[in-house]
Amino acid sequence: MARAVSSQRKLLNTLIAWSLGLIIFFPILWTILTSFKTEAQAINDPPIFFFFDWTLENYAVVQERSNYMRFLWNSIFIAGGSTLLGVLIAVPAAWSMAFVPSKRTKDILLWMLSTKMLPAVGVLYPIYLLFIELGLLDTRVGLVVVLMLINLPIIVWMLYSYFKEIPGEILEAARMDGASLKSEILYVLTPMAIPGIASTVLLNIILAWNEAFWTLNLTAAKAAPLTAFIASYSSPEGLFFAKLSAASTMAIAPILILGWFSQKQLVRGLTFGAVK
């Protein structure tokens, strides 16, 4: 039942929501604005909001100095690859947890999630050594594997909660209809869970795209994604704010656009299970 809300209250709520949204978005907006300023205007005190000399010079310099396309391609490869691999592993895992749970299923889910509570830097040393040993340092494959492992708990959790919503009888019907386990997952479960899988994929692409700790620590030149591209413009002296902003804008633009077009899917995915 809808609760009666006065129009005054509604206006207030709208104002609060917009302010919060603006506060959250402000750093990104500021970055984008700064990227169009000259270096001098970028560090002007007091800061200039809109009335500066709009210039594309920073983009030209960044484009000239580094190979944006190579970083972009690495980002796409790493984010896409780790998500795809993660989903391939997580679908059967989530299937078994949702439809043939054992006594320990809940514990396993929690245990998986608990790995996210560990600070990443805690395992940097062993993983770094492993990477040297396996020759994975500064390779895209290495990063795909690491980011897949980092995000796997989230993928499994999300898919698990989606699968839980699918009535078990439908899968049993498939079994009665002669479907093998593979056909059951391929023809019945997966198509029914497509919306859930889509939002899981989107969220994980975003997480992997923005992941900076492992991508910065495990890459040098060859496999470096856009996070490293941004980092290469930050200098301790802080003299190149405008160029850093231009690089950042270029790095986040693809994922921002992807997120914008898939907001509905994302919101549904993130609130799934909370609201039925």
Added chain:
Amino acid sequence: MGQINLKKVSKSFGNVEVIPPLDLEINDGEFVVFVGPSGCGKSTLLRLIAGLEDVTSGEIAIDGQDATGLPPAKRGLAMVFQSYALYPHMSVRKNIAFPLKMAGLPVEERNRRVEEAAKVLNLTDYLDRRPGQLSGGQRQRVAIGRSIVREPEAFLFDEPLSNLDAALRMGMRLEISELHKRLETTMVYVTHDQIEAMTMADKIVVLQAGVIEQVGSPLELYKRPCNKFVASFIGSPKMNFVEGEEAAKHDAHTIGIRPEHIAVSSEEGLWAGKIGVSEHLGSDTFFHVAVEGFAESITVRADGEIGLEYGDQIYLTPKLDNLHKFDADGLRIE
């Protein structure tokens, strides 16, 4: 062929034994109904036959072949679920064709069979719709269609009509019975509704707490129930039971008499009582009568309207030929 044999089959969930070891024989072409109150294990028994649950011990043979360890897909049985369990993302056509696709049949053969089944079930106009766009009765027919196209050894029905309204349920009951007559395939049907059991079954299996109480044809169960539980479960309204002095006259602990086997009179009879609630169905009237000296009220059936009302004096005479006698353990005495 669709012969199913259960030998010493039992099922436990953890430490709880829901079905103690039982034997059951289902012959080829038979319409067998499992009936019993909620939680009696009838659905579990069906799921054991289907292979959706593993037996804890015992053996299930289908057509003489041991099927105990076979997955559901390999047993050659088709099942219709209570919730219909249609694939919501597929059209009616694809739903019905799914078992054929899984069996690896070529597309033309699939289409031919789907259209044939659709014709039989009046679904031809709905083939391209999604299940979500169909009514309950139509969904039920799609579920049946999906099960018949594959020409299974036997059909398993798990309370298929309980989600339908009363009128539709009666229609579907007839349709399923007709289907059985035409296909002559074994059908195993689970229900808690004794009317469905009586009207459809060749053989009824009455279950209580996982134990088979009695197996027999509907009329056998009606005429010679082997204990009080079966006697009260089969027949509507249920059988009246009288204990004490009145039962002792017949050398029994309890006597049972069905409402339709009691003669009603406003002038004379064996038992005198006062009419309580009466239920008027038009064709019949059921009176709940408080008989002097009896602990519980007696339900009787009268043909049509006989002009008696609440509080009126009434005389009842049980027809002795139809009297059922039970001992202290509730078992039938011949």
